[in-house]
Structure formats: structure tokens, C-alpha cells
Amino acid sequence: MHRQFPIGDLRRRVARRLMRLLFGPPAQPSGAPLPATGIHRVLICHISHALGNALLLTPLIQEIEATWPGVEIDIITRSQVGQILYGHYASVNQVFQLPSHGVGHPRRWLRGVNGMRRTRYDLAIEPDPQSQTGRLLLLMAHATWKLGFSGPKKSGHVTHAVELPDAVRNNGQRPVFLLRSALGTADAHVDYPVPDIRLDDIELAQGRNALARVLAATPSSAGERRTIGVFANATGPKWLGLDWWTPLLETLEAGCPDCQLVEIIPMFGRSLLESRCPAYYSSDLRKLGSVLASLDAYISLDCGIMHLACASGASTLAIFTTTITDEWGPYGAGNHVVHGHDLPPEAVAREIAAVLNRVNPCAEQA
Numbered sequence: 001m002h003r004q005f006p007i008g009d010l011r012r013r014v015a016r017r018l019m020r021l022l023f024g025p026p027a028q029p030s031g032a033p034l035p036a037t038g039i040h041r042v043l044i045c046h047i048s049h050a051l052g053n054a055l056l057l058t059p060l061i062q063e064i065e066a067t068w069p070g071v072e073i074d075i076i077t078r079s080q081v082g083q084i085l086y087g088h089y090a091s092v093n094q095v096f097q098l099p100s101h102g103v104g105h106p107r108r109w110l111r112g113v114n115g116m117r118r119t120r121y122d123l124a125i126e127p128d129p130q131s132q133t134g135r136l137l138l139l140m141a142h143a144t145w146k147l148g149f150s151g152p153k154k155s156g157h158v159t160h161a162v163e164l165p166d167a168v169r170n171n172g173q174r175p176v177f178l179l180r181s182a183l184g185t186a187d188a189h190v191d192y193p194v195p196d197i198r199l200d201d202i203e204l205a206q207g208r209n210a211l212a213r214v215l216a217a218t219p220s221s222a223g224e225r226r227t228i229g230v231f232a233n234a235t236g237p238k239w240l241g242l243d244w245w246t247p248l249l250e251t252l253e254a255g256c257p258d259c260q261l262v263e264i265i266p267m268f269g270r271s272l273l274e275s276r277c278p279a280y281y282s283s284d285l286r287k288l289g290s291v292l293a294s295l296d297a298y299i300s301l302d303c304g305i306m307h308l309a310c311a312s313g314a315s316t317l318a319i320f321t322t323t324i325t326d327e328w329g330p331y332g333a334g335n336h337v338v339h340g341h342d343l344p345p346e347a348v349a350r351e352i353a354a355v356l357n358r359v360n361p362c363a364e365q366a
Contacts, residue, residue: 051304127175194332207290248345255353
């Protein structure tokens with residue numbers, strides 16, 4: 001059997017060497033703190049186009065707003081839904097959208113970069129500890145102060161470099177740690193902001209109405225029932241099929257008889273649970289988020305919609321079977337990571353039921 005050639009690793013190594021040749025060795029950790037005043041225009045260079053990564057940027061936006069309440073923020077990103085996710089933040093001014101693959105769309109890439117370079121910023125931040133493209137954009141930006149992580153995977157001079165922390169591994173918390181470290185406040189005992197897409201009252205009301213319509217079309221047992229959303233899709237090795245989900249849902253229904261399951265349909269518009277329960281579908285991320293916010297709880301594997309549920313305020317129970325929970329797990333009140341590595345689906349369901357029953361004990365079965 002032929003071993004697959006690691007083209008992605010090769011591409012990253014080549015990019016690191018080119019960056020080192022062009023911009024020199026990585027910056028060393030800075031001594032002087034970032035000024036706490038005089039910051040009015042901020043640029044965030046965030047290159048990832050994945051939905052989860054884009055949502056995990058929102059804690060940094062919240063931290064910037066809390067640090068400089070009158071600030072204006074621009075974001076340059078490859079996320080194709082950046083404006084949708086960040087547009088309800090009052091501080092966010094422009095989202096410069098780069099194409100997902102710049103090589104195939106050089107004009108769009110240059111248009112986004114030129115838009116960024118037309119503004120002079122007080123502070124530019126590159127929060128990704130590994131991205132070479134993000135560091136390139138940071139170096140190209142016109143900014144008085146430039147902030148990013150230090151390390152062997154980074155190149156070029158920045159005014160404020162911060163060592164990657166071992167104790168803070170979550171990808172939503174690390175960008176906040178980066179800013180706090182540069183300000184000299186990283187040791188303060190302050191909670192990290194939770195991802196948030198800032199759903200407004202109108203959106204939340206629309207989500208409640210949409211969920212009510214879904215449930216009204218399905219007979220339910222007497223009494224109040226909790227509504228639990230289930231999203232069965234995931235990518236790559238994280239994906240698990242119907243043979244895994246069926247025993248999980250059967251065990252969960254037996255353990256929580258007061259719960260009504262609702263399937264959240266993936267973007268390709270097909271049920272992955274053989275339409276065994278009521279379903280909701282929307283290709284609009286904010287409409288989907290408003291319905292997720294109306295659920296009593298949300299269950300899925302590690303995926304972008306899991307991060308959307310968390311950022312919408314849903315009580316999120318995330319099942320991890322392959323990825324690293326310390327890096328990608330949801331955090332904050334009401335959220336829970338289920339460690340499903342090597343566990344049968346029935347055992348995963350029992351843990352989920354135990355979490356749900358701690359919040360609201362199930363009605364006794366007849």
C-alpha cells in the first residue's frame with residue numbers, strides 16, 4: 001500500500017522558508033506592553049476560511065471592544081461568511097473578504113489587500129500561531145503597532161510578539177490571551193469571552209417562531225417537553241453514520257422521555273437520520289443560529305455548526321471522537337464536552353442524558 005504524500009505539510013514548509021527568506025527570523029517576545037490608550041483603529045488579519053475558525057474569532061472582537069470601547073475594527077479574512085458573522089458587532093466597520101484560494105483569484109485577492117492597505121491602523125493583530133499568510137498580511141498592513149505570536153513558524157518583525165501559551169490551548173481563548181499578554185493583563189482572573197454572533201431580539205423571536213412551527217406539525221406527548229436539536233453531519237474522520245446515531249438516539253430517548261428531538265438538516269438539504277424526527281433546514285446561518293438559540297440543548301459531533309450553536313447561545317453538548325477537545329471544545333456556561341473516543345454510542349448517549357438530567361430531571365417513565 002502506497003503511503004500518501006503529505007502535500008499539505010510540504011506546502012507549509014515551503015511557505016515558512018519563503019517567509020524566512022523574505023522577512024527574516026521570527027520576532028522575539030516583547031518587553032514593553034502595548035499602550036492601553038490611543039488605540040482607535042484596529043485591524044484583525046484572520047486567514048482561515050473554516051466556519052468554526054471564523055466563529056472562534058468573535059471572543060477577540062469582544063475583548064477589543066471591552067479594552068477600547070470606542071474602537072473601530074476592520075477584519076481581513078478568507079471566510080466567505082465574515083460579514084454575516086461579524087456584521088452585528090457595532091465596532092466592526094469593514095470586512096475585507098479574500099477568496100478562499102488566492103492563487104485561482106488573484107484580482108479578488110489584490111482587491112481585498114489593497115482595501116486593507118488604504119487605511120492607517122493604530123494596531124494590527126494576527127491571532128493565528130501557525131498561518132504564514134496571516135503573518136504576511138500583518139507585515140503588509142500599515143499599523144503603528146503589530147501584534148502576533150512568536151515562534152519558529154513565524155517570520156518578520158512585529159512590535160509586540162507573544163509566546164504561545166501551554167496553559168491556554170482553546171482556539172477561541174488564545175487570541176484573547178494574545179491581546180491580554182501584550183497589554184500585560186494576562187494573569188488577571190477574568191473569564192474568557194464566549195463565541196457570539198450577536199443575534200438581536202428580532203432574530204431570536206423569528207427563531208422561536210420557526211421552531212414552534214416545526215414542533216406544531218408533529219404530535220407530542222402531554223406536558224412540557226424539552227426540545228433537543230441533533231446535527232448528525234461532520235467532515236472527514238469525524239463523520240459517523242446512521243449505524244452509530246440510531247442506537248445513540250434510542251438510548252437518549254429512553255433516558256430522557258421528556259425530550260423532543262429535532263434534526264438540524266445539513267447545508268446539502270438531506271436528512272441523515274432517515275427523517276425519524278421533526279426537522280429544520282436553513283441555508284442562512286443567522287436564521288439557523290436563531291433556531292439553535294431557541295433549543296433547550298444542542299447535540300452534535302465536532303463541526304462548524306457546533307461552533308455556530310455555541311455562538312448562538314444554545315446549550316451545546318459536543319461529542320468529540322477524533323479532534324483535540326482542549327483546542328476545539330466549546331466552553332462557557334451551559335456547554336459540555338462529551339469525550340466519545342472509543343466509546344460505543346449507547347455510552348455516549350448515557351453521558352448526554354446524565355448532563356441533561358442534571359439540569360432538569362426527566363419525567364418518570366410510566
